[in-house]
Amino acid sequence: xxxxxxxxxxxxxxxxxxxxxxxxxxxxxxxxxxxxxxxxxxxxxxxxxxxxxxxxxxxxxxxxxxxxxxxxxxxxxxxxxxxxxxxxxxxxxxxxxxxxxxxxxxxxxxxxxxxxxxxxxxxxxxxxxxxxxxxxxxxxxxxxxxxxxxxxxxxxxxxxxxxxxxxxxxxxxxxxxxxxxxxxxxxxxxxxxxxxxxxxxxxxxxxxxxxxxxxxxxxxxxxxxxxxx
Ligand SMILES: C[S@@+](CC[C@H](N)C(=O)[O-])C[C@H]1O[C@@H](n2cnc3c(N)ncnc32)[C@H](O)[C@@H]1O
Numbered sequence: 001x002x003x004x005x006x007x008x009x010x011x012x013x014x015x016x017x018x019x020x021x022x023x024x025x026x027x028x029x030x031x032x033x034x035x036x037x038x039x040x041x042x043x044x045x046x047x048x049x050x051x052x053x054x055x056x057x058x059x060x061x062x063x064x065x066x067x068x069x070x071x072x073x074x075x076x077x078x079x080x081x082x083x084x085x086x087x088x089x090x091x092x093x094x095x096x097x098x099x100x101x102x103x104x105x106x107x108x109x110x111x112x113x114x115x116x117x118x119x120x121x122x123x124x125x126x127x128x129x130x131x132x133x134x135x136x137x138x139x140x141x142x143x144x145x146x147x148x149x150x151x152x153x154x155x156x157x158x159x160x161x162x163x164x165x166x167x168x169x170x171x172x173x174x175x176x177x178x179x180x181x182x183x184x185x186x187x188x189x190x191x192x193x194x195x196x197x198x199x200x201x202x203x204x205x206x207x208x209x210x211x212x213x214x215x216x217x218x219x220x221x222x223x224x225x226x227x228x229x
Contacts, residue, residue: 009170009190010131013105016189017081024084031061031085035068036124037215038155038222043072045210045224046120046151053119056145058106058138059126063089063099069122070098077102079109107134110141120151125220128157128192132171135202143206149229152207156194161219164193173198194221 011019023030046055046069057078060066062085066078076099080086086103089095102109106126121142127135142152157164159173167175176190196212199221203209207225214221 009176011189013081013134016129017105019189020082021084024082024088028088031064032088033064035064036155037218038124038220039065039068041213041222042120042122042124042153042155042224043069045153046074047072049149049151049226050119053147054117055120055122056109056113056118058109058121058123060089060101061085063092063095063101065122065124066099066101067092067096070096074098074119076100077109077113079104079106081105106130107137107141110138110145113141113145115144116147118145118150119147120153121146123154125155125157127154128194129189130192131190139202139205139207143227146227148227150227151210152223152225152227154223156199156221156223157191158214158219158221159193159195160214160216161193196221199223 052073053075055069055074055076057066057076060078060080063078066076066089069076078089078099079102081103083103086101089101104112110121127138130138146152164173165175167177170176170190173195174190174192199212203225208228210224210226212221212223
C-alpha cells in the first residue's frame, strides 16, 4: 500500500480496498462483461503510436481490458488492489499469454516500475475514486515510467453526469453520498467528477495532450496524454 494518508473526508486506502473486496465477493459478475468502450478508443490511439510494447494497467478489475490489449500484441502488467478481482482474472478461461496480473495498489505498482520503460499506462474508471494526494502520485509516477512519447490513457466520469452534484461536496467536483457510512468502504468514499479544465490542469503537470473526448451518452471523458517525445 502507498502509505500516504488521505484527507479526513476519505476513508483510508485499506477501507476503500476492503469495500471493493466486499463488492467483488458479493457480485461475481461485476466488470466481468465485454471489454470497455474506452478500450476500443485507447487501443486505436496506442496502435497509431506504438504497435507493440509494455503497458501497465491500474485498477484492472477482472482484466477484461488487459486481455484485449494482450490479444492485440501488447505485454500487459495488469494490477488492482482487490485480491478477489486479481484471483478471478488469473483464473479466466482462455486468457491470452502476455498478461501478468498483480494484486497491488496503483501508486505502488507505478513506484515498482522502472523509469522510461512503458509505451502506455492505462486506467479505465479508476481516478474518480482517488483522493488528490494519490492522484498526484499517480500522475507524477506515470510521467516517470513512460518512454518518451509514451501514452497516459485514462477514462473518467464527467461533471455532465446527472449524478454529479448529489450529496455533500467535500472538495471541488468531489461528492460524498448523503448518509454514507462513516469510515466505511467503497460506498463511503467520495466520488470525483472531471471537467475539461481539471483535465487540462493534470496534463500541465508535464504531459502533452493527444486527445480528450467527452462521450456524452455515458458522461465519460476519454483522455490520451503523452510524455513529451
Ligand atoms: C470501477 S472498477 C473498474 C475495473 C476495470 N477497470 C474495468 O473497467 O473493468 C475500479 C477498479 O479499481 C480498483 N481500485 C480502486 N482504487 C484502487 C487503487 N488505489 N489501486 C488499485 N486499484 C484500485 C478497484 O478494486 C476496482 O477493481
